[in-house]
Amino acid sequence: MIPAELIKKKRNNQVLEESELREFLTGYVKGTIPDYQMAAMLMAIYFNSMEPDEIDSLVAIMLESGDRMNFSHLDRYVADKHSTGGVGDKVSIILGPLLASAGLAIPMISGRSLGHTGGTLDKLETIPGFRTNIDLSEFNRLVHDVGIAMISQTDEICPADRKMYALRDVTGTIESIPLICGSIMSKKIAEGIQGLVLDVKTGNGAFMKTKERAQKLGAALQRIGKSFQITTDVVYTSMDQPLGRYAGLWCEIQESVDGLHGKGPEDTMIITYELGARLLLQANLAQSREAAITLQKDLIHSGAAYDKFLEMVGAQSGDPEVFDNNSEHHGAHFEQIIAAPLSGIIQKMDTYIIGLAIVELGGGRKKASDLIDPSAGIEFYHKIGAEISKGDTIMRCFNSNESKLEGASRMLTSSFEIGDEVVEHELIVQ
Amino acid sequence: MIPAELIKKKRNNQVLEESELREFLTGYVKGTIPDYQMAAMLMAIYFNSMEPDEIDSLVAIMLESGDRMNFSHLDRYVADKHSTGGVGDKVSIILGPLLASAGLAIPMISGRSLGHTGGTLDKLETIPGFRTNIDLSEFNRLVHDVGIAMISQTDEICPADRKMYALRDVTGTIESIPLICGSIMSKKIAEGIQGLVLDVKTGNGAFMKTKERAQKLGAALQRIGKSFQITTDVVYTSMDQPLGRYAGLWCEIQESVDGLHGKGPEDTMIITYELGARLLLQANLAQSREAAITLQKDLIHSGAAYDKFLEMVGAQSGDPEVFDNNSEHHGAHFEQIIAAPLSGIIQKMDTYIIGLAIVELGGGRKKASDLIDPSAGIEFYHKIGAEISKGDTIMRCFNSNESKLEGASRMLTSSFEIGDEVVEHELIVQ
Numbered sequence: 001m002i003p004a005e006l007i008k009k010k011r012n013n014q015v016l017e018e019s020e021l022r023e024f025l026t027g028y029v030k031g032t033i034p035d036y037q038m039a040a041m042l043m044a045i046y047f048n049s050m051e052p053d054e055i056d057s058l059v060a061i062m063l064e065s066g067d068r069m070n071f072s073h074l075d076r077y078v079a080d081k082h083s084t085g086g087v088g089d090k091v092s093i094i095l096g097p098l099l100a101s102a103g104l105a106i107p108m109i110s111g112r113s114l115g116h117t118g119g120t121l122d123k124l125e126t127i128p129g130f131r132t133n134i135d136l137s138e139f140n141r142l143v144h145d146v147g148i149a150m151i152s153q154t155d156e157i158c159p160a161d162r163k164m165y166a167l168r169d170v171t172g173t174i175e176s177i178p179l180i181c182g183s184i185m186s187k188k189i190a191e192g193i194q195g196l197v198l199d200v201k202t203g204n205g206a207f208m209k210t211k212e213r214a215q216k217l218g219a220a221l222q223r224i225g226k227s228f229q230i231t232t233d234v235v236y237t238s239m240d241q242p243l244g245r246y247a248g249l250w251c252e253i254q255e256s257v258d259g260l261h262g263k264g265p266e267d268t269m270i271i272t273y274e275l276g277a278r279l280l281l282q283a284n285l286a287q288s289r290e291a292a293i294t295l296q297k298d299l300i301h302s303g304a305a306y307d308k309f310l311e312m313v314g315a316q317s318g319d320p321e322v323f324d325n326n327s328e329h330h331g332a333h334f335e336q337i338i339a340a341p342l343s344g345i346i347q348k349m350d351t352y353i354i355g356l357a358i359v360e361l362g363g364g365r366k367k368a369s370d371l372i373d374p375s376a377g378i379e380f381y382h383k384i385g386a387e388i389s390k391g392d393t394i395m396r397c398f399n400s401n402e403s404k405l406e407g408a409s410r411m412l413t414s415s416f417e418i419g420d421e422v423v424e425h426e427l428i429v430q
Numbered sequence: 431m432i433p434a435e436l437i438k439k440k441r442n443n444q445v446l447e448e449s450e451l452r453e454f455l456t457g458y459v460k461g462t463i464p465d466y467q468m469a470a471m472l473m474a475i476y477f478n479s480m481e482p483d484e485i486d487s488l489v490a491i492m493l494e495s496g497d498r499m500n501f502s503h504l505d506r507y508v509a510d511k512h513s514t515g516g517v518g519d520k521v522s523i524i525l526g527p528l529l530a531s532a533g534l535a536i537p538m539i540s541g542r543s544l545g546h547t548g549g550t551l552d553k554l555e556t557i558p559g560f561r562t563n564i565d566l567s568e569f570n571r572l573v574h575d576v577g578i579a580m581i582s583q584t585d586e587i588c589p590a591d592r593k594m595y596a597l598r599d600v601t602g603t604i605e606s607i608p609l610i611c612g613s614i615m616s617k618k619i620a621e622g623i624q625g626l627v628l629d630v631k632t633g634n635g636a637f638m639k640t641k642e643r644a645q646k647l648g649a650a651l652q653r654i655g656k657s658f659q660i661t662t663d664v665v666y667t668s669m670d671q672p673l674g675r676y677a678g679l680w681c682e683i684q685e686s687v688d689g690l691h692g693k694g695p696e697d698t699m700i701i702t703y704e705l706g707a708r709l710l711l712q713a714n715l716a717q718s719r720e721a722a723i724t725l726q727k728d729l730i731h732s733g734a735a736y737d738k739f740l741e742m743v744g745a746q747s748g749d750p751e752v753f754d755n756n757s758e759h760h761g762a763h764f765e766q767i768i769a770a771p772l773s774g775i776i777q778k779m780d781t782y783i784i785g786l787a788i789v790e791l792g793g794g795r796k797k798a799s800d801l802i803d804p805s806a807g808i809e810f811y812h813k814i815g816a817e818i819s820k821g822d823t824i825m826r827c828f829n830s831n832e833s834k835l836e837g838a839s840r841m842l843t844s845s846f847e848i849g850d851e852v853v854e855h856e857l858i859v860q
Contacts (some may be wrong), residue, residue, distance in 0.1 A: 007602035036465035040601035043473035170436035171470035
């Protein structure tokens with residue numbers, strides 16, 4: 001195999017054989033194919049995409065590059081939830097313990113903040129002591145004992161993805177459907193799950209800006225799930241505005257705890273229950289969507305879901321006592337109010353800019369080595385469709401590094417439009 | 431500047447500012463932008479091309495990365511000829527000395543064999559002792575004293591191009607008009623020339639397979655020449671069949687010497703005279719195309735052009751005596767005849783395959799470290815439009831490594847089509 005010829009083949013929009021992809025990818029993992037040839041290949045894939053067969057090969061090869069969990073000894077339904085990434089999206093942190101309390105086993109490998117989107121791991125790590133860097137044998141034991149563990153990608157899981165993902169991030173090749181599919185599905189299949197529900201985000205704060213692109217991605221993910229014998233449901237939800245009342249780090253953990261206490265924001269809970277219902281139906285723990293939603297509400301109101309959350313936090317060395325008196329923990333030292341410059345109705349929110357403002361506040365990384373400010377975040381007082389008066393607080397941003405506050409505030413000031421139209425925001429995109 | 435953002439900008443088909451391109455390219459030359467980010471950028475340029483202003487910036491930045499010759503002290507017209515690459519194209523070796531004997535100064539930086547195309551340097555180096563690795567001060571002196579020198583790209587000339595070219599070769603990003611333009615024109619402008627004639631090849635043995643693509647490249651090259659105050663003429667010639675009777679290494683030097691003796695193949699001499707006429711007209715050494723062609727024929731028949739060739743060979747440490755008894759030098763040890771499988775008219779020749787067959791014979795490199803067999807080559811007995819009988823010799827291939835002969839012969843057997851149609855080959859494409 002001449003690597004440059006394979007790059008040209010993809011560049012010329014021809015289909016790569018599985019053997020060709022395997023040689024290229026395994027060569028890359030071994031280091032015989034250098035980063036620059038993979039970078040050219042990734043950009044060629046970005047432009048010419050891949051056929052379903054090629055994507056299946058890609059997933060299989062990435063999967064085979066590492067270990068695969070096996071939970072077939074459990075008598076529980078083993079499942080996971082994945083979101084394609086958004087702003088203020090803390091659903092995993094609520095839904096994981098909730099489903100575990102319903103009797104599912106949830107082996108969840110989560111991600112970090114990426115670009116303008118928040119990362120579950122970064123949020124969880126604001127809990128004092130909480131460990132996400134857990135090896136596969138401990139992961140296995142935690143899922144067995146607790147019913148849930150939320151960990152970071154280890155060296156053992158899909159090393160091809162780790163290496164490719166880092167390269168995609170610096171070569172402008174993130175937003176490619178086959179590459180997104182390869183990255184998500186290889187890791188999810190490696191978790192040894194039977195069922196999966198995908199929250200495919202669409203809108204200005206999502207990687208897929210349009211409903212059509214999101215549906216294309218969702219259909220591709222679902223098709224791959226089927227190819228690998230994983231029952232896969234897809235829900236499309238809007239990222240045309242942030243999810244929930246807060247976006248940031250510790251503030252999202254607090255909001256998740258509110259959710260587990262039955263006091264979560266409506267949009268967040270609607271999506272949580274919708275996604276959860278799909279897995280409860282898959283697991284045969286409910287016979288209808290309505291029954292599945294009722295079951296989840298009961299588990300919240302009984303405290304079972306929150307107890308499972310505390311159990312998980314403890315099992316991963318986090319300090320559950322922080323939730324007893326959370327007003328003291330990670331308090332932001334500085335804040336800035338963003339007020340309405342005129343009266344009217346909020347027409348639009350630029351969720352991408354809002355996500356970047358969180359990074360600017362210190363709540364995300366501009367480069368991999370950046371430290372994160374756990375206190376950084378934004379509170380949303382009003383969202384799309386709200387009628388507001390001049391001077392009303394629209395948002396409040398906060399952090400513990402005053403020098404970063406002004407830049408973020410400026411970004412937020414330009415992140416919404418006020419007008420006369422009566423507008424509605426569609427949360428679940430049909 | 432975040433390099434990944436510039437890659438995304440080009441990926442999204444936006445125009446890069448000169449300052450952005452400069453930061454990216456100078457960072458690449460210095461090593462702060464790694465190969466993998468340049469590889470992704472090159473592939474994005476391959477797909478989205480560049481606007482004229484971007485191409486001019488690219489050329490200027492590549493040019494500024496190294497030294498620029500200055501021949502303004504010469505009282506001769508300083509010019510060069512460049513071909514976009516073909517099979518059997520030995521025109522530079524005839525035309526360079528011919529124009530120098532007419533009084534032009536020709537500072538020619540030539541290239542090596544690339545893919546299926548032959549390289550002037552590799553051909554010249556089959557002359558015993560001939561040096562092409564010459565530094566700029568000697569280059570300057572040779573052009574001053576002899577009127578011509580044919581050298582390889584030095585470290586001092588366009589280091590950005592050297593580094594980018596090597597990367598393009600292994601990342602499938604050669605066939606991009608803006609990148610071809612940048613590579614050719616930065617080097618030609620660095621030669622300090624006043625005039626340039628470009629032989630833009632088109633057809634199945636060219637990098638530009640269609641007349642439209644060739645004309646697009648030619649127009650872009652000419653526009654850049656104008657931007658940089660270089661009088662630039664373009665001639666489009668066919669690569670739908672090899673040029674001349676021979677293609678290979680030493681055999682092309684022999685054929686060039688035949689040409690300088692007035693015994694060259696008709697197609698090769700037509701193109702030589704056509705290209706030469708453009709530069710003689712530019713230099714005001716002829717008042718009409720016809721007069722320019724007559725002048726060249728006179729310089730050939732008087733022996734002046736051949737004498738200049740021998741002078742150049744001697745000045746570059748080559749042994750001119752090899753031409754006194756050339757039958758002994760680089761004799762091929764093995765040969766194979768390719769005969770017509772049926773009677774009819776040659777309809778087509780696959781010049782790309784013929785070029786690859788030369789590589790297979792040992793006349794080109796599959797990787798940069800491959801040694802070249804100077805005796806390798808092909809003789810063409812008949813070309814497009816020739817009426818032939820079953821069993822007639824169509825080609826003869828030869829080399830000094832028998833193990834490589836059969837593979838090449840097989841390629842050549844499939845490199846032509848015989849049919850009934852009366853066909854003609856258009857040498858100079860209008």
